[in-house]
Amino acid sequence: MGLFDRLRFRKKEKTPEERAEMRRVFATRYDHFRLLIQANTRAHELMGELEEALRGFTPYGMHFVRTLCTRISTSIYQMVRHLGELESQGHRELVAAMQVINERIMEELEPENHAVSGSLVIDLTEVNRDHADLCGPKMAMLGEAGSSLGLSIPSGFVITVAAYHRFAQSQGLGTEIDRLIQTMAGDDRESVFQASSSIMQLVMETRLPDDLAEAILEAYDNLAAGLGALPDLAVRSSALGEDIEGSSFAGQYRSVLNVDRASLLDAYKEVVASKYSRQAMAYRLSHGIRDDDVAMSVGCMTMVQSMAGGVAYSGNPINVRDDRVSISSVWGLPKPVVDGTAGTDEFIVARDPLRLEEVHVADKIDMYVCSQDEGVCREELTGDKGSQPSLTEEQALLVARETVRIEEHFGISQDIEWAMTADGAFHLLQCRPLMRVSSGESEAPVANLPEPVLKGGRTASPGVGVGPAFTVRKDVDALSFPDGGVMILRQALPSRAALLDRASALISEQGGMAGHLANVAREFGVPALFGVKDAVGRFENGRILTVDAEGRAVYDGAVEALLKDHPRQRIMRGSPVQAALRKAARHIVRLNLTNPESPEFKPVNCRTLHDVMRYCHERAVNVMFAFGTHDDYIEAASRQLICDVPKQFWILNLDDGFSPEGLARKDRCILLEHIVSYPMQMLWAGMQAVPWEGPPPVHGRGLMSVMFEATMNPDLIPSSGTRYTQKNYFMVSKNYCSLQSRFGFHFCGVEALVGERISENYASFQFKGGAANMERRIRRARFVGDILEMYDFRVRVRQDNMFARVEGLDHDTMGHRLKIIGYLITHTRQLDMIMSDEAAVARRRERFLKDFKMFDPPTEDE
Numbered sequence: 001m002g003l004f005d006r007l008r009f010r011k012k013e014k015t016p017e018e019r020a021e022m023r024r025v026f027a028t029r030y031d032h033f034r035l036l037i038q039a040n041t042r043a044h045e046l047m048g049e050l051e052e053a054l055r056g057f058t059p060y061g062m063h064f065v066r067t068l069c070t071r072i073s074t075s076i077y078q079m080v081r082h083l084g085e086l087e088s089q090g091h092r093e094l095v096a097a098m099q100v101i102n103e104r105i106m107e108e109l110e111p112e113n114h115a116v117s118g119s120l121v122i123d124l125t126e127v128n129r130d131h132a133d134l135c136g137p138k139m140a141m142l143g144e145a146g147s148s149l150g151l152s153i154p155s156g157f158v159i160t161v162a163a164y165h166r167f168a169q170s171q172g173l174g175t176e177i178d179r180l181i182q183t184m185a186g187d188d189r190e191s192v193f194q195a196s197s198s199i200m201q202l203v204m205e206t207r208l209p210d211d212l213a214e215a216i217l218e219a220y221d222n223l224a225a226g227l228g229a230l231p232d233l234a235v236r237s238s239a240l241g242e243d244i245e246g247s248s249f250a251g252q253y254r255s256v257l258n259v260d261r262a263s264l265l266d267a268y269k270e271v272v273a274s275k276y277s278r279q280a281m282a283y284r285l286s287h288g289i290r291d292d293d294v295a296m297s298v299g300c301m302t303m304v305q306s307m308a309g310g311v312a313y314s315g316n317p318i319n320v321r322d323d324r325v326s327i328s329s330v331w332g333l334p335k336p337v338v339d340g341t342a343g344t345d346e347f348i349v350a351r352d353p354l355r356l357e358e359v360h361v362a363d364k365i366d367m368y369v370c371s372q373d374e375g376v377c378r379e380e381l382t383g384d385k386g387s388q389p390s391l392t393e394e395q396a397l398l399v400a401r402e403t404v405r406i407e408e409h410f411g412i413s414q415d416i417e418w419a420m421t422a423d424g425a426f427h428l429l430q431c432r433p434l435m436r437v438s439s440g441e442s443e444a445p446v447a448n449l450p451e452p453v454l455k456g457g458r459t460a461s462p463g464v465g466v467g468p469a470f471t472v473r474k475d476v477d478a479l480s481f482p483d484g485g486v487m488i489l490r491q492a493l494p495s496r497a498a499l500l501d502r503a504s505a506l507i508s509e510q511g512g513m514a515g516h517l518a519n520v521a522r523e524f525g526v527p528a529l530f531g532v533k534d535a536v537g538r539f540e541n542g543r544i545l546t547v548d549a550e551g552r553a554v555y556d557g558a559v560e561a562l563l564k565d566h567p568r569q570r571i572m573r574g575s576p577v578q579a580a581l582r583k584a585a586r587h588i589v590r591l592n593l594t595n596p597e598s599p600e601f602k603p604v605n606c607r608t609l610h611d612v613m614r615y616c617h618e619r620a621v622n623v624m625f626a627f628g629t630h631d632d633y634i635e636a637a638s639r640q641l642i643c644d645v646p647k648q649f650w651i652l653n654l655d656d657g658f659s660p661e662g663l664a665r666k667d668r669c670i671l672l673e674h675i676v677s678y679p680m681q682m683l684w685a686g687m688q689a690v691p692w693e694g695p696p697p698v699h700g701r702g703l704m705s706v707m708f709e710a711t712m713n714p715d716l717i718p719s720s721g722t723r724y725t726q727k728n729y730f731m732v733s734k735n736y737c738s739l740q741s742r743f744g745f746h747f748c749g750v751e752a753l754v755g756e757r758i759s760e761n762y763a764s765f766q767f768k769g770g771a772a773n774m775e776r777r778i779r780r781a782r783f784v785g786d787i788l789e790m791y792d793f794r795v796r797v798r799q800d801n802m803f804a805r806v807e808g809l810d811h812d813t814m815g816h817r818l819k820i821i822g823y824l825i826t827h828t829r830q831l832d833m834i835m836s837d838e839a840a841v842a843r844r845r846e847r848f849l850k851d852f853k854m855f856d857p858p859t860e861d862e
Helices: 003-009 015-053 063-088 089-108 129-149 161-181 189-205 212-229 261-276 279-289 333-339 393-410 475-480 492-503 516-524 576-585 610-627 633-638 658-664 678-686 700-712 774-789 811-827 838-855
Strands: 121-123 156-159 233-237 257-258 298-302 308-313 326-331 343-349 355-360 366-371 375-380 414-420 426-434 458-461 464-470 485-489 503-508 526-530 542-549 551-557 638-642 649-653 668-670 726-732 734-741 746-753 762-769 794-798 801-807
Touching: 003 638, 015 063, 015 156, 015 576, 015 610, 015 762, 015 794, 015 801, 063 089, 063 161, 063 610, 063 633, 089 375, 089 576, 089 649, 121 212, 121 485, 129 156, 129 298, 129 393, 156 212, 161 189, 161 212, 189 261, 189 279, 212 261, 212 298, 233 261, 233 485, 257 261, 257 366, 261 279, 261 298, 279 492, 279 668, 308 333, 308 393, 326 393, 333 366, 343 393, 355 393, 393 414, 393 426, 393 700, 458 516, 464 475, 464 503, 475 492, 485 492, 485 726, 492 503, 503 516, 516 526, 526 774, 551 794, 551 811, 678 726, 678 734, 678 811, 746 811, 762 774, 762 838, 774 794, 774 801, 774 811, 774 838, 811 838
Parallel strands: 464 485, 485 503, 503 526, 638 668, 649 726
Antiparallel strands: 121 156, 156 298, 233 257, 233 298, 308 326, 308 414, 326 343, 343 355, 366 375, 414 426, 458 526, 464 542, 542 551, 638 649, 726 734, 734 746, 746 762, 762 801, 794 801
């Protein structure tokens, strides 16, 4: 090479100012990269939360769905913004792609247009099952039963769903309700109660539109003209989604009885407002029902002068093999039966032919009647009437006969509300599908049980529950009700359903199987025992009780012999809220950009937020890696690690990860002792603590599985140029470390920040892949996750992909956890091949736990 050539390639010495500027530029880039990685970690965690929500084990509402999707989008947008600071190329296209994706997500979360055309008010005689979308299922089924079966139903009219939308659109009512719901935290009971109170007050204070008020009063006047008298009305809810199989909304909405013309408009608003009662809101949340999907229709029917009334089931609700009709009855109006505020007579009627098999007469103290001056009032039963059955045998058979007819017409078991007038005529007040569950009565009884501390009552909902006792005497007690508590009540009020999603069991002194609270308890799968004397005040709050609803007994402490492992109920499965989240998730979690080496790996091809996230992470790592190797930034260049392992590791110094001696080297290499990154040193110590002994012995099927997978999966062929043929590299600073590497057929990533500020410390570990079939790879991922859970890690396993994270631990404890991660990286190689051999897996687990002891801090004796 001549003098000219040597001069041409000679580098110009940098001035101190230029070196300072380079350090500033690199520090700025490192800061953006660090913030991008933090946003990436948050997005991964939020996606894990989304995937857990899709499993459907815990309740959530649309506010949770919208908030979660927004948080994921915000975290990924932070990645886009910081990538734009690192690399301007493609930034505009990436922002545009993300905007399109967010618009698609929002479209999935927008409420469906439920606007219904039709009359504001319709006469009940014109209503049948075809009017369910206009009049709600409750009124539609009642009208159908009256017209098709010739049953006597009350005269009246329905204020339709069209009227509800007219009311909601007036004076900004619906918009303000939506705003109040958005401010509510679904998992905060006090927040729900406050929102409920505010919305109900808002509804009551909002004036009805003139045309709606006129239509309602005109319907009343027409009804009065036809009857030749001014009737008092029962004003009842008939919301969309109410009284359907699996979601009865039993007792969750308001009914107002004995309403005259002057009070009719306010009564209508009371029923509409009850859509936002705390129990109704909790019910929708627990069933995954969107608030937007529940429009309120209201039935206005003449009061029936009831001599006796109650509820009838066309089958046993807690025994699907028992098709006998069960009738719950009281004197007067049926209100105490459905409200759970009194004891009820019970009549069991067998079919084919109908015959009365059992009669249980309760001690009845009073009854509810209609008073022209005072509305619905309670009267004390005189003489021996309280001890007399409220139905004769002939009347009980009449109720059973009509119940069976209604079941045969609708083709499904029925729950009906009825009234019997003084002339012995049967009147149908309501009918809906009956939810039936199976009890464990056919199972062998459990022997050697302790003596119950309380026994008796009737099974309202089957099962066994264990938890701390908590007596609810007034509404404010609900704010202190513990998760998993045993709720103890004097009366089985429907409003207590707001706590059922948190209760392990329910005990009530009053109420029966036919009450609204019993219905909801069965829907929630909460064991319930009603009619238990002296339950209130018997137990201190917090005392652990076991409630055996089928055995009609309460035990002190947790009775293990009665407890069974039941599969967790996916309470959100099939719900409208989960469906909305699932649709939105298609634009969030799916990953299409899988190969960074592909020419299709471009911003314009990002179709989901996960694509954007993957693109940002991949480009940021590549940019930082290339940036650190640029000649102008040799002090921060990537160096090859000089180490005694058969793998090449490259180290990118992000800031202060190298010692001065390391920085002084000119050969693009680095010694381990010149790396001052604490998390990398701990991770490396774990990786090198025990030499890898090679792959475990594999039996024939395991070997064939590996060979098959290796030949069928192109990503496992080193020469194919896939996404797995990347360098193994560390990016480090003094307190930070990121590792991306391939070990055998599995791939891992580690990120850790460990400093003196405990609240900021974290370590995350991703582990996936393998050479065996998917089943074995999944088992290995779970094997690794199970071990990490023993050491404070939060673990999520999705197929063969395991994510683990630990945070908030002190400096030395974080180092200990990083050593464990390093050990697992080294020693889980090819472990998927033995995952079908339980004995071999157990031995390997025992070996790992034994080796981990070497990472424990020395004791004083040592």
